[in-house]
Amino acid sequence: MISRRTSLMLIAPALVLMAVLFLTPLGYSLIWAFREEEAGRWGIGNFTKAWSFYSADILFSLVIVTLSAALIGALSIAISGYLTLGRSRRAVALLRWLYRWPLFIPFVVAAQVMRTFLAKNGMMNNALVELGLLTPLQTASYLDWRGIVITFAWKQTPFVTLLLAGAMASLDRSMIESAQNLGARRLRILFGIVVPQVAQTLMVGLILSYVMMMSVLSVPMMINAQQPTMLTVDMAWRINAYGDYGVANALGFIAYLMTAAVAWGYLRKELRDRKGHA
Amino acid sequence: MIQQAIHAQRQASAGLGAAISLKDLHLGYDRTDVISGLSLDVQAGEFIALLGASGCGKTTLLRALAGFVPVRQGQILLDGTDLSQTPPEARGMAMMFQSYALWPHMTVAQNIGYGLKLRGQPKAQIAARVAEIAGLVGLGDLTGRRIAALSGGQKQRVALARSLAVDPPVLLLDEPLSNLDAGTRATMRHEIRALQQRLGLTTILVTHDREEAMSMADRVVILNRGRIAQIGTPEQVYHRPADSYVARFMGATNSLPAELSGKEGITLTLPDGTRAQLPRAQLHIPEPVAPGPAKLIFRSDAVKLGAEQEDGGLILRGKVAQHAYLGSVYRHEIRIGALRLMADAARKMPIGADVDACIPATALSLFPASPRQP
Numbered sequence: 001m002i003s004r005r006t007s008l009m010l011i012a013p014a015l016v017l018m019a020v021l022f023l024t025p026l027g028y029s030l031i032w033a034f035r036e037e038e039a040g041r042w043g044i045g046n047f048t049k050a051w052s053f054y055s056a057d058i059l060f061s062l063v064i065v066t067l068s069a070a071l072i073g074a075l076s077i078a079i080s081g082y083l084t085l086g087r088s089r090r091a092v093a094l095l096r097w098l099y100r101w102p103l104f105i106p107f108v109v110a111a112q113v114m115r116t117f118l119a120k121n122g123m124m125n126n127a128l129v130e131l132g133l134l135t136p137l138q139t140a141s142y143l144d145w146r147g148i149v150i151t152f153a154w155k156q157t158p159f160v161t162l163l164l165a166g167a168m169a170s171l172d173r174s175m176i177e178s179a180q181n182l183g184a185r186r187l188r189i190l191f192g193i194v195v196p197q198v199a200q201t202l203m204v205g206l207i208l209s210y211v212m213m214m215s216v217l218s219v220p221m222m223i224n225a226q227q228p229t230m231l232t233v234d235m236a237w238r239i240n241a242y243g244d245y246g247v248a249n250a251l252g253f254i255a256y257l258m259t260a261a262v263a264w265g266y267l268r269k270e271l272r273d274r275k276g277h278a
Numbered sequence: 279m280i281q282q283a284i285h286a287q288r289q290a291s292a293g294l295g296a297a298i299s300l301k302d303l304h305l306g307y308d309r310t311d312v313i314s315g316l317s318l319d320v321q322a323g324e325f326i327a328l329l330g331a332s333g334c335g336k337t338t339l340l341r342a343l344a345g346f347v348p349v350r351q352g353q354i355l356l357d358g359t360d361l362s363q364t365p366p367e368a369r370g371m372a373m374m375f376q377s378y379a380l381w382p383h384m385t386v387a388q389n390i391g392y393g394l395k396l397r398g399q400p401k402a403q404i405a406a407r408v409a410e411i412a413g414l415v416g417l418g419d420l421t422g423r424r425i426a427a428l429s430g431g432q433k434q435r436v437a438l439a440r441s442l443a444v445d446p447p448v449l450l451l452d453e454p455l456s457n458l459d460a461g462t463r464a465t466m467r468h469e470i471r472a473l474q475q476r477l478g479l480t481t482i483l484v485t486h487d488r489e490e491a492m493s494m495a496d497r498v499v500i501l502n503r504g505r506i507a508q509i510g511t512p513e514q515v516y517h518r519p520a521d522s523y524v525a526r527f528m529g530a531t532n533s534l535p536a537e538l539s540g541k542e543g544i545t546l547t548l549p550d551g552t553r554a555q556l557p558r559a560q561l562h563i564p565e566p567v568a569p570g571p572a573k574l575i576f577r578s579d580a581v582k583l584g585a586e587q588e589d590g591g592l593i594l595r596g597k598v599a600q601h602a603y604l605g606s607v608y609r610h611e612i613r614i615g616a617l618r619l620m621a622d623a624a625r626k627m628p629i630g631a632d633v634d635a636c637i638p639a640t641a642l643s644l645f646p647a648s649p650r651q652p
Contacts, residue, residue, distance in 0.1 A: 174379035180366045181344055181373045182393035182444060192392075196383040 030256070033249035046250035053234075053247070058254060060228040064145060064220075065213045065258075068152035069206050075157045076205065080165035081190040085176065103158045107151075108218040114151045115222060118142035147223040148230070152213050160205035167201035168194055203266055211259045231255050295480030296357040296447035297322040298343070303352035305335070305342045311350070312338045313504045322357075323478040325471070327491035330501035331527065336484045339501070340450050343482065344373045356447065372446035376453045378437040380425045386412070386436050387421040393444035407443060414473065415439045431462040438470065442477070449474070451483040455490060467493055488528055492516065500524050520564050522645040525575045530643065532581070532619050534574040538567055544644065546574070546592065548614075554592055560639035571647040578609060580641035581621035583633050591638045594619070598627045 002010075036045040051058075079099050086092040102110065117123045118141065125139040142150065171194065179193045195202070220230040231251050238248040298320040305313040312335040320326050328336040341347045343354060345366030354362045361369050372393075380389050390411055391404040399407075412421050415435045420428070428436065434454060441449055454470070455463045471494045474481045485491050491498050492512035500507045500515060500523075507527075508520035519525035522533075536546045536556075544556040561574075574592075596614035603609075607622040612635055621635050 172377055172379060174375040174377050175381060177344075177346055177366070178373070178375055178379035178440075179381075179392070180346075181369075181371070182440070183367050183370075183396045184392075185367055188396070193381055197381070 029249045029252055032245065033253040035246060037246055046246040047253075050247050050250040050254065054231070054251065056228040057231055057234050058258075060145070061214065061230045061255070062258060064148050064152070064230060065210055068149050068156070068213055069210050071149060071153040072156045072160050072209055073202060073206055075153060076160040076164050077190070077195060077202070079157070079161045080168050081186075081194065083161075083165045084168040084171075084194060085186045085190060099161055100158050102155050103162070105155070107155060107216050108222070110151055110155045111219045111222040114147055114154070114219075115143065118147045118150065118223075143223050144226070145224060148220055151219050151223060152209075152216075155219075156209040156213065160202070160209055163201050163205040164198055167198040171197055200270070203269075207262055207266055210262055214255055214259055295323050295449075295478055298448060298480060298482075299353075299355040299358075301353040301355065303339075303342070303354070304350040305338050305347050306350060307338075307347075311504065313342070316352075316504070316506060318499065318506065318509070320480060320482065322480055325474055325481045325483070325494060325496045327483045327485060327495035327498045328501060329485060329488060329491040329498055329527070330507075331486065334501040335504040336486075336501050337452060340373070340452055340482060340484045343369075343448070344371055344450055345369045370444075370446060371448040371450055372441035372444055373450040374437050374441045374452065374454050376456060378433045378457075380433055380436055380440075382425045384425070385421065386417065386423050386425065386428070389425065389436055390421070390439045390443050392440065397444070408439075411439045411443045414442070416469070430458055431466065434458060434462075434466060438473075442473075442479075447480065449479045449481045451481065453485055454483070455485075456487075463490075470494065500527060502527075518562060518564065519575075519643060522573065522575055522643075525643055525645070530575045530577045532576050532578060534617065535647070536572045536574050536644070538569045538572045538644070544572070544574075548594065556592065556639055556642070558644075562640075562643040563645075564643070565645065567644055567646050573645055573647050575643045575645060576637055576641050578620035579607070579622045580637055581612075581619065582636045582638075583610065583612075583621055583623045583627060591636055592642070594635045594637075596633060596635060598629050598631045598633055600629065601626055 033046055034042050034044065036043050039045065079095065083092055083096055086095070105113070115122075119125075120139055120141040122141075124142070125134065128134040129136055129139065175193060175197070176189055179189045184192065215232060216230075217232040217236055220233050221236070224230075231254070235248045235251045235255075238244040238251065298318075300316060300318045303313055303316045304311055316339070318326075328339060330336045338347055342349060345361070345364060349362040352362065353360045356369075356371075381392075384392070387405070387408045391408045394404045394407055408421060412418060415438050417432065417435050417439060420432060425433065425436070434457075437454070451470070455466055458466060467490060473479075483491065483494060492515075495512065497509060498512055498515045499509050502523045508515050508524045510518070510520075515524060516528050519528055519530065534546065536544055539545050544558055544561070546554040546556060548554060556574075594612075594614050594617075596612040596617075596619065598610050599613045599618075600611040601608050603626075604622070607624055608626045610621045610623060610627055610633075612619045612621055612633060614635075619635060621633075627633055
């Protein structure tokens, strides 16, 4: 039996590392968001400044990330649903092999790939022109908010699909067969039987993706070099161009609140569901 | 379309289940045939039990009826309509799964009413039908509960109610009682049988429990390595086994090596070197046995310990090696030289006691020494 003291000593290095590398900088930046350096006092000046300069970007970030999360949810349900309920063995094997590739590609490379793919004379438009679906004059660049959403969805769908397909595969197969036996077709089984049972995993995957997308700098910077843009670009700008850590910290605080709101909503729902089951 | 046709046919046949005819059925996984060349006719309203050891193909056959195992060759006829290539969702055969396969995110009522919802029935009608079926299977006021809040027996009733709610022509039961405790199992056996007779449902039960098969079914089908070893009423398969596999599966675990000589007599060389003669006419000999080595098979409850020898019977002298209490009888292990016999008796015989084990000739079945290859 390990004593209380020994067990504390065992986890101490991990705790110290977490405190030094994670909690201290986080707490520091949260506190210093309320420090107005020029006036030499504490207050919410950084926040009013951040809001007056970047309210459009805050809203833009929220819309982009929510839209991307919705798209990721829909795509991952479709892919994992086909992996679970698909009848063509070859198609399932091919899809299983293909869908994971973006997982191994960093955001910055994904953004670079999308730049060449979605530009006005990029691969996508060239292919559409070659196929005769568009004329060169009709082509348009997707390197705006749509590009960010497409890149986020492309990069994060495999991650959520991986979690979701695993959860679906661990469902008792007879749950699907019993619905089929009563006359349900595959789409109905997917939305009536399978998705409700893996909803928690889906929520976890989407929340993790939401947090990750909120913190990505390279994608909005490389794909959408115009206004409005995402909060991460603004934060980098405030620090690099102005050395204005106060406003950057305030923007970080706002980003943190946005992700915390999602996590809180999820936790509340989870608790309510547990109460319902008990 | 097929479902509508089946439904119309069922209504015409005044609530009876549908007749099933399996013709030269071949089923399997990958390159192996699990069921090969199986043919079986099930009458409308009949209760059939598919009985066999693990891996004999009984569950594969049931799953093929439901459409979950593809048919390689042959036909599955439901009231004359071939369903062998019909997808599972269009077959209309309600299956009750071994794990019950209830959906935990739904209430009991939602589980039972799911099939009716799929058929586009109005909410009020679904609610009325759910209440009716819940009452029928004894779920009464539990319809608002979540699945996680139910006991094993209650879950089993929900699974049964869900299958029955859609008014199926055929009910397929995949070891439905295997997860229940002994007491609930006995009750549910009786209840399912009574319900099946009341509704006139054609029912196919898969089980490896011979008592369950015999107590519930009109006919028992014993499967051995993907083929039918015997079809018959419970009495037939129990008392008149078609081969040594069936005899052993139905509980005749005692086997004695014998020698068949001539047309009339059977000579048995006993461990002490003496020879016993048995009258061939009184023995159950279901398949041809050529002169030469053979085996006699009999049940432990046919052996009478310390009784007088009956006409034409066999008497073997041995020692009690062990005994076990089974509830209604004591099962004794009797050692006769190198041979071991199991014998049931109401009275416990002490270990080491010398006993005479008497087996009436009518309780003996004679089979070839090596079983026929299926």
